[in-house]
Amino acid sequence: MSMVILLVRILVSVGFLWFIVRISGKHALGDAHPLDFIVAILLANLTKYMLLGQVSLPEGLVAIGLLGWMHMFVHLLSQRSPALQKRFWGDPVLLVRDGRLQRTTLARARITYAQFDSMLRGAGIERLSDVQEMRLESDGKVSIIRREGTRPLANLHLLDKPENPREEGPWSHAA
Amino acid sequence: MEMQVLLMVAVRAAIVYAFLFVVVRLLGKRKLGSHSALSLVIAILLADLASQAIFGTVSIGYALVAVSIVAAMYFIGDFFSYRHPRLQQLMIDEPRTLIRDGEILQHELAAERISTMELWSMLRQHGVDDLSEVKLAVMEPSGHLTVIRQEWAREALKSDLQMMRRDEA
Numbered sequence: 001m002s003m004v005i006l007l008v009r010i011l012v013s014v015g016f017l018w019f020i021v022r023i024s025g026k027h028a029l030g031d032a033h034p035l036d037f038i039v040a041i042l043l044a045n046l047t048k049y050m051l052l053g054q055v056s057l058p059e060g061l062v063a064i065g066l067l068g069w070m071h072m073f074v075h076l077l078s079q080r081s082p083a084l085q086k087r088f089w090g091d092p093v094l095l096v097r098d099g100r101l102q103r104t105t106l107a108r109a110r111i112t113y114a115q116f117d118s119m120l121r122g123a124g125i126e127r128l129s130d131v132q133e134m135r136l137e138s139d140g141k142v143s144i145i146r147r148e149g150t151r152p153l154a155n156l157h158l159l160d161k162p163e164n165p166r167e168e169g170p171w172s173h174a175a
Numbered sequence: 176m177e178m179q180v181l182l183m184v185a186v187r188a189a190i191v192y193a194f195l196f197v198v199v200r201l202l203g204k205r206k207l208g209s210h211s212a213l214s215l216v217i218a219i220l221l222a223d224l225a226s227q228a229i230f231g232t233v234s235i236g237y238a239l240v241a242v243s244i245v246a247a248m249y250f251i252g253d254f255f256s257y258r259h260p261r262l263q264q265l266m267i268d269e270p271r272t273l274i275r276d277g278e279i280l281q282h283e284l285a286a287e288r289i290s291t292m293e294l295w296s297m298l299r300q301h302g303v304d305d306l307s308e309v310k311l312a313v314m315e316p317s318g319h320l321t322v323i324r325q326e327w328a329r330e331a332l333k334s335d336l337q338m339m340r341r342d343e344a
């Protein structure tokens with residue numbers, strides 16, 4: 001295949017890849033959720049086949065377009081409906097509540113005690129009693145809310161928090 | 176014969192590595208990677224092309240030309256979007272504010288196709304469980320949420336302690 005054809009193939013395939021990535025939005029492709037990451041790799045892989053002429057241009061465009069559109073659609077649906085959100089991406093799992101380890105949920109999430117300890121150390125926490133809530137979020141990352149007394153000092157000039165009703169996040173089903 | 180094949184793979188791998196090294200260096204610091212979704216996909220694409228060159232499923236010259244052109248396109252797009260803000264808006268997603276002064280901006284959330292549950296999950300990863308603490312939460316082009324806390328919810332600094340001591344004196 002001549003270099004001119006290669007150039008045309010690259011222009012078309014990379015241009016289309018850019019278009020799909022651009023309309024997918026920041027959140028849909030990236031390292032946030034494993035599926036987003038895998039789709040990013042998959043799109044790059046399909047582009048490579050198209051670019052090297054191992055599949056025809058129309059085949060490549062259909063595959064990349066459909067895959068990108070489906071992934072975008074899944075994100076759109078889960079944005080619209082909390083039920084689908086849970087179905088698609090899973091529920092956050094509560095690992096610690098009020099400084100107490102939730103052994104059953106830890107087992108269900110298949111997290112070993114060694115892994116759990118390393119997560120705590122990663123957050124700079126020595127004692128479990130410092131943790132108010134610890135969750136395994138649906139993107140596979142861990143979130144930790146420290147107990148009120150063990151949080152870093154809030155700004156000393158303005159120690160008093162304005163009187164606002166506290167607005168808390170939705171609780172996980174797992175307890 | 177078998178040894179020869181293995182030797183060829185090793186030689187090609189060395190050439191491809193050296194070539195990728197030069198290309199990524201030329202693109203500049205932190206250009207490829209998870210800076211934006213596009214740069215992540217381009218980085219994977221370059222790796223993918225390189226892997227074909229190593230196993231010789233396409234000729235090495237051909238694959239390296241393809242790597243160069245893709246990298247050059249990326250460089251040109253990056254170069255011009257840096258010069259022209261208009262073009263940048265078209266090329267790259269802009270950061271989008273999702274929470275301002277403790278209030279979730281629902282239409283912005285919908286525009287990014289992020290559900291309230293996902294937003295809370297990202298907030299908790301910043302140690303936030305109280306919305307009123309949040310002054311600003313922005314979805315960055317990398318797909319990560321950045322959070323700026325209200326003044327009263329920020330950590331105390333050394334200068335705060337010094338100021339308190341001065342007030343006492």
